[in-house]
Amino acid sequence: MTDVITLTGVVKRFGPVTALDGLDLTVRQGEVHAFLGPNGAGKTTTLRVLLGLLHAQAGSMDVLGMDPWRQTAALHRRLAYVPGDVSLWPNLSGGEVIDLLGRLRGGVDPRRRDEFIERFDLDPRKKGRSYSKGNRQKVALIAALASDVELYVLDEPTSGLDPIMESTFRESVRELRADGRTVLLSSHILSEAEALCDRVSIIRDGRIVESGTLAELRHLTRTSVTATIERGADGLADLPGVHDLVMEDGRVTAQVESDAMPGFVAALAGSGVLTLESHPPTLEDLFLQHYARS
Amino acid sequence: MSRTRSGPFVGTWTMLRFALRRDRIILPAWVIGLVAMVSFSVAATKDLYPDAQSRIEASDAINATAALVALYGKVYDPTSLGALSLIKMTAFGAALISVVFVFLIVRHTRTEEESGRLELLVSGVVGRSAPLAAALLYALLGSAALGLLTAAGLLAVGLPAAGSAAFGLAWALSALVFGVAAGVAAQLTVSHRGAIGLGLAAIALAYTLRAVGDLADGDPGWLSWLSPIGWSQQIRPFAGDRWWVSALPLIATAILVPVAFALRSRRDLGSGLIPDRLGPATGRIDGLVGLTVRLQRAMLVAWLAAAVVMGFVLGSVAENVSGLLDSPQMRQYLELLGGKQMIVDAFLAAEVSIFGIIVGGYAIASVARLRAEESSGHADLVLSTATTRMRWALSDFGFALLATGLVLIAGGAAIGLGHGVSVGDPVGQVARMTSAAVAHIPAAWVMAALVLALFGWLPRAVPGAWGLLAVFVVLGEFGSLWKLADWVLGLSPFAHSPTLPGEQVAAGSLIGLLVVGAAIAALGLVGWRRRDLAG
Incomplete structure (x- = not known):
């Protein structure tokens, strides 16, 4: 099995604050990998670094065989990202945003898009400013799930979803895995990771303290x-x-x-x-x- | 506390203290800057006119030059040192401080509401109308402080007490009226951008009304009396000190305040007066450029409309300016200067120059969208797709350049049309004034490039571009008065735009502006490429 994401010794400092302190992370192809840690541990920073949105000061990074900082756009063509705090354009409708993001990623499959809109029970005609947090998240999730990519990077994807939508989400992730796609999701909701994930990595203060399958971790x-x-x-x-x-x-x-x-x-x-x-x-x-x- | 703990105004004092605390740097900085500007300009002018004779000559020259009257107003007492030395500061200064107050008041009303921060407060023990009440009190306190310090500053540089007080009052009332008007605008629109746009449009309208009204022979026409900036002028500080005029802005304030509260109580938190319509279920935005156009088109259309209307109005009064100069001596003096055509051209050239600076402001607002997209998190969504950073930045920057050019061309053409219709040569004048406006494009582009450079290297300092624009305006208006060195004056890109019509175009300086602009923009892109995305 090949590795889709390999981060080694990644260091990211913001001024005097060290957010990532020699972080190692490996995500294998075709697995659902949970990235766990409490608020402020460095989850979002890690995801933004491996997307090339932030520039790490040290360490080596390989995502889908590419350097995320130098080959950002080529990499992004093969992945989809859902930010933790989704902010939509106030005057664009949800449907417009889903289609726009799909096109910017290289094309939308209208059938898949409509299917996910239906499953997540979203009204795509509402304007960005009138969506609740959960609905904003759904817009970004639908845009990501409907795109045909190898890797899905989801930052706390269920933090605003209600329990019914959460189970729809889990179902969708299982389908992705069945298709052989890779999912990296960050979370602080442990039951979600337990129900969904093949492997987990636990981050504390900018370092991975434990990584492996649930069985391996339990063994310890x-x-x-x-x-x-x-x-x-x-x-x-x-x-x-x-x-x-x-x-x-x-x-x-x-x-x-x-x-x-x-x-x-x-x-x-x-x-x-x-x-x-x-x-x-x-x-x-x-x-x-x-x-x-x- | 003896006051009741419920009702729409609970928490007003807390909100006011909070607003003053948030602005503890920015408000004093603006007030002190404006007071320093007005005091220095008097200090610099007063030695230029040592006796009554020299003042009368200078005042007459201003009052006889339509371009200056339209821009600044008239000197109502030719012998008064105060009235003469503050001519540039009366209407123009009132407009400038009004702009500052529109920004400040919208910042504490609609911006807070749009961001959702207000919800956090209103859900606590803050009444529904308290934030608005606090913002209006803030406008009152801020304008009072500005007025008092201005009066004190003028007194300190040796002007008479009564006139100084009248001038401070005139400024304070203009700031108050537009601050309260901004409070009304903040109830109407959903976005803070829209509210600021309404406020600035009101100021531009008020300035235009008084420009046209002031061009009337003798006393100003009725249009000036419709304008809060006109009221500030008609208080006539140092030239009669007509205190009774201050009743007009006070009445306007007394009308606007209840209007703002009535609008507030008629709508929900976070909404405007017009309910949101549903949008399309599927998108037709076909990519990055489509997104840029979609996000920027409303602002562009508003600017185009304003440019065309104001350009036409100002262009059509240009021909009348020669009618002001009816005395035989004046005509003789004019012939000496180059004849009537020369005066009309000077007026048109002044209009185009000011227009060029205003459009520089549009260039700033347009490029600053990049930073707004970044800090709001929208950039995260777009930049996590196959869109490169370069393409993303260039899409907005390129749009800003094109749109800036378009607004200048439209405004120039409208000035030409307004003037051409009145002299019976629409085609010729449209061509002449459009090319005059085109010559101002490079300077506006330099402003756009400066914003891009700030965005690339100091993203949090992007709003500082407005400060730069203010510095350039002040350099242009007062630099030579303060006898600043040429290289300092030359720092302003607008100093390198030709005065058209009436001057030979120096292609060298325009090319120079383009080269400098391109270099600054490239520098900005380098910075943007290597920095982190920041919230």
């Missing part, structure tokens, strides 16, 4: 286990990789590292297990864990 973290046992199990607390162990009235709860799981389960089995529940960590846990580490 602890699973929460709850069990009921017949008799007391001595020595559970002494097992390496077992944390926060609580035993009360034959009920055991603990956080267990992935590597320690076999030993832990074996020890429980020796104590006569009645029930056993284990929850893999949610993205939320991953996230909090990384941010708590600072």
